[in-house]
Structures are given as C-alpha cells and as structure tokens.
Amino acid sequence: PQSGYFFGSPPPPYTECRVVKSVDESADDFLTDCEVGEPGQLITRGDNLMAGYVDNPAATAKALRKDGWYTNLGDVAYCLKNSADGGLDFYWLSRDSALLIRGGANYSYEQINAELAAFVCAEFGVAEEAVAVAVVGLRLGSEHEDECCVTIELSTPEAKAQSEKIETTFLQVAKKRVSKGAKPDRVRIADLPRNFKGAIKLPDLKDKVLWIK
Template sequence: MAAAGTLPLPQAQLRLALSRVVLLLGSAPVGPTTVERLQRLAGTLPTVRFGSTETCLQVMGTSPALAEEARLDAFRAGWSHTYCGAEAAGYFIGRPHPPYTEVKVVRSVDEGEAGYFEECAEGEPGQLVTRGENVMAGYVGDAAATAKALRDDGWYLNLGDVGFWLGSASDGGRDFYWRARDSALLIKGGANYSFEQINSELSAFLAAHYGLGDGSLAVAVVGLRLASEHEDECCATVELAQEAEHKRGEMERTLLAACAKGVSKGSKPDRVRFAPIPRNFKGAIQLPALREEWKRELAAGSK
C-alpha cells in the first residue's frame, strides 16, 4: 500500500505511530527485505523471537539492551556469513534468556551418530538445542517420546532447526542465527506441508496423467528458500524406471504446467529435475544429500 500510495493515512503519520511500538516478529526469518521495509516505513528495526510450542514459544530473542546499530550489525553478519569458503547465510534470531533458556549448536542430535552433541565452532552450521526453565518437562503419557526429545541433563533436541552462532562485534556475546528446517516439512503460504504427503500426491498424479504403471516413477521433494525469505520453493526430483524413460521428454516439457492444474496448492512444484533419488541402505530418502544436489545444480545453472 505504501509503494502504491494507497495508505489510509499520510506516510509520515504512519512512521511516527510505528516508531512508538515494538515490532515483534516471529515464526519466519527476518531478512534484508523485511528490515529495509521497516526502516523505511517505521524508522526502526524489528524485535525478533524464536521458539516452539514445547518451549513456551520462546527460546531466544533480541536483547532489549542491544543498541539499534549493534542490532543492525547482527542482522547483517548473518546475511553475509560464509563457512569454509561457501555462502552460508543465516537469519538473526537473538540470544537465549538464562536461566529460562540456554542454547547451543551441536553437530548431531542423533545418539550413536558421529558428532552426537558435540558443540559446533563459531560459524559452523549445526542443530539448535535448548535447555532451561522455559522448556517443557515432557510429553504427557508418552515416556518414549519424552526420552527421545529430552536428554537426562535437560537439553531439548526436537527443535528441528539448523543454525549457527557468531561472536558479537558489540560486546563479544554469542548471537544465534537460523539457516533452515531440518525436518521434512515445506513452508508455503504460511502453512506446513509434509514432504511425504507431497511425494505421494505428485507420484499418483504423474503416473495417472502420463499413463504410467505403479512403481514406474518416484518423487522426492525438498523445500529451499530461493526467491523469498519467508517461504520455501518446492523442488521436486523425479526418478523414472526404465519402462517410463520414453515419457521423459514429454514430462520435461509439460510437467510443471500439468501440476499447476492437477494437484493441490501445497503440492505444486516450483522446480523439477529428473535424476536418481539418493537413498540409504533401507531405501529411505536421504534429505541432506538431496538438498545438496539441488543446491549444486542451481549454483551451476546460475553461472
């Protein structure tokens, strides 16, 4: 409305009003577009919060003691972050609130896996974990789920988020950054969609639409933040069996258009590639490997 000149009040009046409130943002990463817009319209920066239901919604946030310039520096440090020579941008999500919450970044939350609960170095991406008085005591009536989510020392492992920390240039404290969801969920239009649900719907639709038999194709999707700071693009990998290879050319030309009309809103792919789907020895899709394949392909295509 501001860009179109259709605000119901003068922009100067809006700026004055917004300068007198705390702009609290959560549940979506705060990127440069959002920060620039709020600076322009409100003359201030957003206050961010990060958490989950099991942690009373708040694990971290912007410290009220952090000066405006230091806060902007913290945002920018995440956007320009690199790791091992590669782009590894993240979104500032603040600091924990001891004793109510502690936070650290670890290499793995899977017991028995290499790097289990080893703390990451500065800037190294890993799993965000939290502990403290603001974290749940357990799942009611489900001891197995509680044991999986909470270590004996109280650390909560089920946030499902990948992030990193950086030392603050203003006071040397640790600022935390969000990079991606590690769980098999795609965030689109403000809603979460499970990868499994999308895979199933796309596989069934494509087989029927192109006249292919059962087991002639498989679909595996991942969500990647490419054009937006707030939602994922649905990136679909289609694996064709030998008996379906004769349909590849037609599918490459028409698949996205067909899906735009034939599948539900949450299952519409934004991008598609035809390739083998990486799986482990049990046949389960290896999501980290699939994400990396997509990133390499997209990077190669942009050169």
C-alpha cells in the same frame, strides 16, 4: 484428508498437546495454533516431561518455556476432532526436517510426494511401481518461503520413454491440477540418492547447485 499415524488423544491434565505453525520465536506465527487438519509443529506440556538438558541451561530455556510447553520435539503432526467426544486425536506425519513452508502453512514432504507420484502416474501413464518422487523445500527466490523442488525417478524403460515429456510439461500441468501445498516450482528427472537401507538422502537433494540453472 491427511494420512498419518494416529498416536493418541492426550489425557488432560496429565499431558497436553498442540499443533502450531512455528516454534521459531522470531516468526510472526510463533506458537500460533494450526487449524484442525493442518500440519504443523507438535508441542507438548505435562508433569511427565524432563526438567531440562543436563548442564545446558541455554538449550533448556529455548526448548522448555516458562509456561511448561516443550517446543523441541521436531515432529510434524496434525489433529482431527473425534466425533465420539469432540476431543482432538493427534496424527504424526514426519520429522520437521521434512516440511515445506509456503504461504504461512506447513506441508509434509511425505504428503506432497504421494500426491505428485499419483499425478505422474495418472497424467503420463506411468506405472505406479516405475516412479518415485522426492520433494525438498528450498529458499531460492525468497528468504521467507520455500520453493517446491521435485525430483522424479523413473525406473523402467517404458517410464523413461516419458522422461522428456514429463520434464517439459510437468510444471505447467501440475500447477493447475494438484493441491496448493503440492504445486511444484522446479523439477528434474534423475535417480534418487539413497542410503544402504534404501531411504532417500534428503540432504543430497537440498544441494542448491542441483536446482539453480
């Protein structure tokens, strides 16, 4: 099951929410609803929305459709059916800049990071506190689908002793044992770039020079 932050069950007719595969008008799956439990782009509609961007009709037309749906939230979410009333509960996962797209489906970086970190601990005997994983999706071999590029940071001498084994066998083993969305395409062992608050700097990891050998 997905892990996310529950943020409510929109009360129609005042507020409507949907989770869709794409908000890109050029995409084949533009505004196609995701399956229950599948991460996607959150969109919303209701009388409580803004009327538009000040003095920017082009941005308004792009984000606020004529049918009332606002598509520029920039959030990744999913929904689950509520067993009590059959309605949909919505859960926030991440910003859409932290989204990997492959096989027509959306996968949250946060979810993949957690799964791959757990895999490293279980497969290579690395302590949980000694490993950090950060993935980014990059279109290196295809114009239409992301590759899952994985950076693994090992922070203790015991963990670093496994670095060569991890670097040489991780891809082969992980592709057989992790979920479809988390299957890695490229891996590197390195320190993760962080800002002064300790947050990982994703733009630095998206430098294609790091991944093309």
